[in-house]
Amino acid sequence: MKENIKCVDMKTSDGNLIFRFEIYDKGVNTTAKHSNNGNGRKNGNNGILITGKQKKYLFRLLTDQGVEDDEALIELRNRLNVEHVKEASKDNANKLIKELLAENNEE
Numbered sequence: 001m002k003e004n005i006k007c008v009d010m011k012t013s014d015g016n017l018i019f020r021f022e023i024y025d026k027g028v029n030t031t032a033k034h035s036n037n038g039n040g041r042k043n044g045n046n047g048i049l050i051t052g053k054q055k056k057y058l059f060r061l062l063t064d065q066g067v068e069d070d071e072a073l074i075e076l077r078n079r080l081n082v083e084h085v086k087e088a089s090k091d092n093a094n095k096l097i098k099e100l101l102a103e104n105n106e107e
Contacts, residue, residue: 006022006023007020007021007022007023008020008021008022009021047089047090047091048089048090048091049086049087049088049089049090050080050085050086050088050089050090050092050093051090051093054090054093054094054097055085055086055093057097058076058085058093058096058097058100059072059076061097061100061101061104062075062076062100064104065100065103065104073085076088076096079096079099080092080093080096
């Protein structure tokens with residue numbers, strides 16, 4: 001059950017209720033910071049998220065290995081350990097780019 005946190009009533013000058021505004025706590029963390037320093041989006045772990053260029057490059061590197069489309073998407077999710085590629089950190093994307101470049105040079 002929701003816990004009533006705040007109730008605001010607006011009444012006429014003779015005391016009749018016009019409307020009531022109630023605010024409930026749903027357990028949402030309001031202290032999390034989601035700022036942007038100009039270098040990219042930030043995730044909840046205060047790490048900068050993967051860029052569009054990194055994402056395209058990762059797909060291209062996988063295509064060079066013969067991994068394409070949905071198979072490439074699944075491979076990226078698994079190797080970046082994320083549910084959605086856009087949730088990956090910029091650092092993890094850089095690490096994977098280096099790994100894929102090394103793998104492609106071995107072939």
